[in-house]
Amino acid sequence: QQQVKQSPQSLIVQKGGISIINCAYENTAFDYFPWYQQFPGKGPALLIAIRPDVSEKKEGRFTISFNKSAKQFSLHIMDSQPGDSATYFCAASVRGTYKYIFGTGTRLKVLA
Amino acid sequence: EAQVTQNPRYLITVTGKKLTVTCSQNMNHEYMSWYRQDPGLGLRQIYYSMNVEVTDKGDVPEGYKVSRKEKRNFPLILESPSPNQTSLYFCASSSPGRGQPQHFGDGTRLSIL
Numbered sequence: 001q002q003q004v005k006q007s008p009q010s011l012i013v014q015k016g017g018i019s020i021i022n023c024a025y026e027n028t029a030f031d032y033f034p035w036y037q038q039f040p041g042k043g044p045a046l047l048i049a050i051r052p053d054v055s056e057k058k059e060g061r062f063t064i065s066f067n068k069s070a071k072q073f074s075l076h077i078m079d080s081q082p083g084d085s086a087t088y089f090c091a092a093s094v095r096g097t098y099k100y101i102f103g104t105g106t107r108l109k110v111l112a
Numbered sequence: 113e114a115q116v117t118q119n120p121r122y123l124i125t126v127t128g129k130k131l132t133v134t135c136s137q138n139m140n141h142e143y144m145s146w147y148r149q150d151p152g153l154g155l156r157q158i159y160y161s162m163n164v165e166v167t168d169k170g171d172v173p174e175g176y177k178v179s180r181k182e183k184r185n186f187p188l189i190l191e192s193p194s195p196n197q198t199s200l201y202f203c204a205s206s207s208p209g210r211g212q213p214q215h216f217g218d219g220t221r222l223s224i225l
Binding site: 105 | 116143145147152153154156162168170171202210211213216218219
C-alpha cells in the first residue's frame with residue numbers, strides 16, 4: 001500500500017501553543033520521511049526530515065517524532081507563531097528510488 | 113539566485129490541444145520531478161528523472177509525457193489534455209542523494225475546458 005495518511009485536515013492553534021500533525025503509512029519499503037511547508041502561491045519547501053533509524057529529530061521549534069513499529073510519524077511545532085500559518089505535507093520515499101508519496105496536507109492557522 | 117522556473121504560470125486551454133509546461137533549474141541538479149496538486153489529494157508525483165535521458169514513472173503518469181535532453185530542463189507534455197488534468201503543477205529539483213531537499217517552482221495552474 002503506497003498511501004501516506006495525514007491528519008488532521010485543518011488545525012487552528014493559539015499563538016504560543018503546540019501544533020501536532022500526524023501521518024501513518026503501511027509500506028515498509030519507505031525509508032525517508034520529509035515534511036514540507038507550503039505558503040499560498042508558492043511551491044512546497046523542505047522543513048525537516050527523518051530516517052526510520054532515528055526516533056526523534058529536532059530543528060529549532062520543529063520536531064519529528066517517528067514510531068517505526070506503529071508506522072507513524074508526526075510533526076510538532078512548539079511555540080507556534082502566526083508566521084507558521086501554512087499548509088504542511090508529510091511525505092515518504094521508497095527505498096532505493098526517488099519516488100515520493102505525499103500526504104493530503106494539513107492547513108494550519110495560528111491565531112495571534 | 114538559485115531557482116526552479118516554470119512557464120507558463122497560468123494557462124486556460126481546451127480539450128485535446130497539445131501543451132507543454134517548461135521547467136528549468138539553475139542549480140545544476142541531477143534530479144528533477146513533476147507533481148500535481150489537487151484539493152484533498154495533496155501532491156502526487158507524475159514523473160521523475162535521475163539524470164539526462166533517465167526518467168521513471170511516479171504515481172500518476174497516465175496522460176503525461178516528459179523528456180530530459182538537457183540537465184537543466186525537464187518539460188511536461190500533455191499530448192491530448194482532458195478536463196481531469198486541470199490542476200496545479202509543480203516542478204522540483206535536487207542534488208543527488210535521497211536526503212537532499214527538493215527545490216520546488218512556484219507552480220503552473222492549468223485549466224482544461
